[in-house]
Amino acid sequence: MRERFLTGYNDFVLPFMIGMVFILTYCIIALIRIIGQLPKEDRRRFFISLITPKTLAKNIKDIFCDCLLHVKIWKRNKLLGYMHSSIAFGWFMLIVVGHIEVLLYTPHRAKLFYYPIFFRYFVAETETTMKGAVLFFLMDFFLLVVLSGIALAIIKRIRSKIFGMRRTTNPSFLDLVGLYSLWSIFPLRLLAEGFTADISGGSFLTKSLNYVFTSFLSDHANMLPSWWAYSCALGIFFCVLPFTRYMHIPSEILLIPLRNAGIKIRHARKGLAKAQVYSCPSCGLCIDACPMSVQKGNIKDTTVYLNRQIRRGNEVRIEEISDKCLLCGKCTAICPVGVEGDKLRIAQRSVRKYGLSPDYSSIDTASLAIDSRGKILYYAGCMTALTPSIRKAMESLLKKAGVEYELMDKDGGICCGRPMWMAGRFDQAKQMVEKNTGIIRNSGADTLLLSCPICYRIFKERYSLEGIRIVHHTEFIDSLISEGRLKIKRDPRKYVYHDPCELGRGSGIYEQPRNVLLRAGTLVEAAKNRKESICCGGSVGSLSLSFDKRKALTENALNNLTAASPDVIVTACPLCLSTFSRYADRKVEDIAETIDRNTSN
Amino acid sequence: MTMENIFGFSISPSSTVNLDNVDLTLFNRLHELEPDAWKCMSCGSCTATCPAGNFSGMSLRKVLHALQRGKEKDAVKMLRCCMLCGKCSMVCPRGINTRHLILSICKLYKED
Known part of the structure; x- marks a missing residue:
């Protein structure tokens, strides 16, 4: 490999360099601000966690699995998972292999930011280059991987159902600018490298493209405009990135160590809350998950829109969205990046100013005293x-x-x-x-x-x-049953168990009620169950959702429960029980009632 | 023993409300925020289920009555014991979102 230009520079690297310097400066300032906003003890905890081998290893593993491979999305939908990991991991590998190329062939240029990105423009192939064929192949391979991901992303815009998503987020204007510049980066890179492949060398993708080009475009003058276009796409993407959903890419790398350090939301807008809001990729998985979204009017009150409004500082909408939520916690349970929609909303509610503050000091607990020793x-x-x-x-x-x-x-x-x-x-x-x-x-x-x-x-x-x-x-x-203190007999009924939000997602109790019901009769599962169970709609979490607006939510939850046509709906929450009883077409009872009926001793 | 209850009866203080002298500006603002503020039919279901009522005589029915009649002090005193448990909203036959109503009252009115 030899260099084509003594200077190792061309003007077309400028858009990329401007974008890169801007985004790096922005991220560093944002990082310092967020860490500075953490309460003192949290900040200490965070720094200690960074040097603790156990959390450090977990951080690296989580960043690799969540940010690059998107393991959580793979578990949800294979195609959606492939789309995300092909773009993220593919791009990451292009950067890594690009740097390896520079280090191997032009080590004296390693200090130049742009060199690995535009490597193929600055070098020419020599006889010795063939040793690097495997690198060329890898570069073309990962470019193909990214391009396949981009193709899927375009299809997803048109038909999201193939990816297991009924509804996706409505992108904002800047999101669209970011989206289109991101989509154009890789085809433009292919084009630029295709034009240069007869000079710099290439592999199956770029070399083949070069043969096609030379058959009708023999002039090398096309080379520079395509490199300019590639650099501009990168520059635009980096410049709009902080104002779009793509801010989730750098934010998530901060959010993961913060979460692993065990830090909790302490302020409605600062510190961890801010990191979470900016880590939201606007994927819209929470829209389908939200029990309120059975009513179209509530779609804009889901967590993804809360994050957007917090970023915009739209106080009126922030209040509306945070007060409406049932706090069922399902968006938190399914969020691939770990935005805690429920806790974020409670934090927004906590900053309200009240003229009246209840005070219970006058309540005399003596009248409630009870002796229950032993x-x-x-x-x-x-x-x-x-x-x-x-x-x-x-x-x-x-x-x-x-x-x-x-x-x-x-x-x-x-x-x-x-x-x-x-x-x-x-x-x-x-x-x-x-x-x-x-x-x-x-x-x-x-x-x-x-x-x-x-x-x-x-x-x-x-x-x-x-x-x-x-x-x-x-x-x-x-x-009591496993200790043999309750003798339980089976009945021929078919039971379905409803996971109450606060017991399941809130406290992680899924197995015990099922263990119990398995001994009482036949247990069937709801279409969505355990951590994806649908809130009954009666939750005291919502402040503003009125009684009549909750009916549709309850009916939707009931449809979900009766998918396997059970005889009895069993729950373990008094609130779910009274909410379901109102609209259910079959018996609803508490697990205690079921077991009481099926025990005789 | 005072004169009033000498025969086992007491004289209650006058509770006459002169609506002409009542300043309902705050209540009207509350009504704008909470159209339900006039929806209550004073059935008392909320009072019957209220856990705070045991300790303090809190009664949402009375709170609304008092506010509608401009007797803010009484209302504020009762509200200070509300625990926001939400049982009242579950039993209200008029479907009033009592918790939101209570929070709005807490926002608008002040202790004095």
């Missing part, structure tokens, strides 16, 4: 008060199993605080947490039994009740 303390929860059948069934089961228990909220207790927490009023929620903690600690109980997943989640996440076992009744029934 017994189980059963906190049925506010919602269970509206569906007393659950509490009755549970009490009956406890008696059958010979478990001694005491009711914590027989005549109504203090709310667990989770609904208040979801409304973003953390100080008020913490007051309730404190009051309840006091009551539980003073009761002397060693086990706290809960029937409501809404309570269960906050008890697990925010209460400090070390030494006290916090257990939801699905887990408790499961353990």
Whole structure:
């Protein structure tokens, strides 16, 4: 390989260089700002995690799997996965192999940013070059891979259904500019390298193209315009990148180490929240996932649009979108980059200014004091008060199993605080947490039994009740059965289990209720289940969704549950139970009721 | 023993509301935000299910009544105990989004 130009420079590298310098400066400033916005202890934690071998290895693995190979998208849809990894991994390999070429053939140019990108323009083939044939082949191969990905991306714009997506995001104007410049980069590269292939050498793709070109375009004058076009496409892409969805490419590389360091959202717009918002690739997977999107009017209230509005600073829309959400957490569960749609919304709610702030200091917990030393303390929860059948069934089961228990909220207790927490009023929620903690600690109980997943989640996440076992009744029934304290008999009914949001996605309990139901009858699965289960529509997470607007959501969730035509819909949440009972065409019951009916001892 | 309850009865303070003297600007603003503010038919379902009512006499029905009559102080006092659990919205026969209503009241009105 020898160099064609002594200077190693041509004016056409300028658009690329301008774009590259701009995007690098932008990313470095953004990086410093986001890390600077983290609270002090989080920042320390982050830096420590960067030098801890275990998290470091996890960071590298996650960046490789998520940013380059897109493993999570592969699991969702093979074609969609191939499209993403072909572009990302293919492009990455083009950059890597390009640098190897420069290091091997023109090492003195290695310090030039643009040299690996435009390598083929600056060099000419010599006899010794054939040693590099494998590199030429690799370059053409990965270019082909990227081009196939781009072709799929174009098809996806027209028919997203082939890729398993019913709806995709509506791109903004700048997104389109970014999109078209990204699409044109690689065909232009092929064109430019095709024109140069008889000088610089090439492989199956560029060489063949060169033969085609020389048959009717013998003039080398076409070479320069095509290299200019290639450089301009790169330049435009890099210049618009920070203002488009493609900002997710650099952001995700920051988000992964932040997440692995165990950092939580502490501010509505700064630090981790900002990293998440910018990491959103606007893929729109959350649109199909969102239970609200059964109604067309709600599509623009999904997480992808929340991220967009936060980036634009549109406060009115941010408030609307964050208040409407049911906080079912499904967008978070399926998001390939790890944007936490539910937590992001709670954070937006937490910055509201209120003139009135509830204060529970006047509540006298003495009247709620209870002695349950050596017994189980059963906190049925506010919602269970509206569906007393659950509490009755549970009490009956406890008696059958010979478990001694005491009711914590027989005549109504203090709310667990989770609904208040979801409304973003953390100080008020913490007051309730404190009051309840006091009551539980003073009761002397060693086990706290809960029937409501809404309570269960906050008890697990925010209460400090070390030494006290916090257990939801699905887990408790499961353990009673496996200990042989409950004798269960099968019936001929077909059951389907609905995963309540707060119990499944919120607390990770999927197996215990299924274990229990398998012994009670035939268990069938809903079309979408476990972490993709569809919210019943009754959630207290939504602040603004009115009662009448929720009907369509409930009906959609019911259709999903009855896909395998079960006789009974079983759930483990009082709120799901009362919501489903309103519109269901078959029996809906709590798991405690099912098991109570199927046990006799 | 005071004079008022000497016979086992007490005289309640006057609760006369003169709507001509009531400043309803805030309530009208609330009504703009929450059209449901006039939808309540005072059935009391919310009060019956309210867990805060046990401790404080909180009653959304009374809160709305008080606000509609300009007795803001009473309303504010009751609202200070709301735990936002949302049971009232589940039982409301008029389908009022009570939680949003309560939050809007908390935003508009001030403690004084």
